[in-house]
Amino acid sequence: MxxxxxxxxxxxxxxxxxxxxxxxxxxxxxxxxxxxxxxxxxxxxxxxxxxxxxxxxxxxxxxxxxxxxxxxxxxxxxxxxxxxxxxxxxxxxxxxxxxGVGGIAVAFAAQDMLQNLIAGVMLQIRRPLRVGDQIASGDFEGVVADVNLRTTVLQSYDGLIVYLPNAEVLKNPIINYTRTPLNRTSLTVGLAYDTDLARAREVLLAACAAADGVAETPPPEVWVEEFGDSSINLAVRYWHAADIASRWRVRSEVAISVKSALDRAGMTIPFPQRVIWSGEQE
Known part of the structure; x- marks a missing residue:
């Protein structure tokens, strides 16, 4: 009742x-x-x-x-x-x-929308990115397709459309590959322990400079990086156009040129190997 x-x-x-x-x-x-x-x-x-x-x-x-x-x-x-x-x-x-409670839920939803709206306006004022720029934000890379009231739209290099909330884009570091004309990439090359390192540096420098897409200025560099388990590792560092397509294309050209130059010089890129010692000496 x-x-x-x-x-x-x-x-x-x-x-x-x-x-x-x-x-x-x-x-x-x-x-x-x-x-x-x-x-x-x-x-x-x-x-x-x-x-x-x-x-x-x-x-x-x-x-x-x-x-x-x-x-x-x-x-x-x-x-x-x-x-x-x-x-x-x-x-x-x-x-x-x-x-009642529905109004409170709408208020919380509007708060998130307002944060993304303000972030979108800040992105347009500060302009760390533009439509058509190639950027990386968080775990995503791609070309900026649009910046609207709520999201920044990326077209990834796999052909996917990614919608990033503007607040998250503004909060995370933004890498803009389009704003800088050149970018540096490093390629690690392992050589056998009996290799003449001075001669190897000369061969690698010449091979890297001859690769298509490598910038003349700043010039390529080759440095001994570390003594690995099976090889002496050298870092081949070079500059190229900053866009993602150029990064992968030039990296492939450098790898092909380096391998051909090492073969001609008779230098070996060793397989992983282990030396087993039983504790007995002859």
Whole structure:
């Protein structure tokens, strides 16, 4: 009996809230006016967005106007919805209060959206990346396809489309391969322990410099890196164009040139090997 009374009280309170939200019966002309206001707000949002794009995005690589236009467009539409509801006699205050827990959930969701929105604006102002740049952020690499209100869109080198939240992009280090003309790569080459290291450095330097795509300035370098288990390892360091495609292409050219030069010089790249000693001497 008590449960039935409690349910009746809740239903009665809900009906009262609805009565407060909608004051009077809605007339047809009010519906048409509200609809006209809503449509007008959408059209105004489109106009505002296009004006901001034309005003700020004269540089094809800049998208401040696009991001700001999307945000202000949403604000215009939101204001239009509120005004249209006012025409229909709907009170926004009681409506928000009636949402209860649902309103709290929307607030938390809006908080995440706001963080990504602010991060998106900061990315456009600071411009650490542009559409078309090759970047790495976190565990992802690719070409920037778009920066919108919520995400930075990357097209990975495997052909995948990756959507990165703007807040995460701004929080993590950003490596922009396009902003710098040259990048350095190191290739480790292992040689047998009986190799003449001075002669090996000369051979490797000449082979690296002759590879297609290796920059002349700064010049290539070859240094003895470590004494490994089966070989003496030398680091071949060279500069090349910074884009990812050039990195892999030039690395392959250097490896082919180095292997051919070592073969001609009679120098051996050893297989992994172990020396077993039993403790007995002859």
């Amino acid at each position: 008590l449960a039935e009374l409690h349910l009746s009280d809740v239903l009665a309170a809900a009906v009262e809230d609805v009565d407060v939200i909608v004051e009077d019966d809605i007339a047809l002309d009010e519906v048409l006016q509200a609809l006209a206001v809503f449509v007008a707000s959408i059209l105004l949002a489109v106009v505002v967005r296009r004006l901001l794009v034309r005003a700020f995005d004269r540089d094809a690589s800049r998208h401040v106007g696009l991001v700001a236009g999307r945000f202000l467009g949403l604000v215009v539409v939101a204001v239009g919805i509120v005004y249209a509801l006012g025409i229909l006699g709907v009170q926004i205050g009681p409506l928000v209060g009636a949402l």
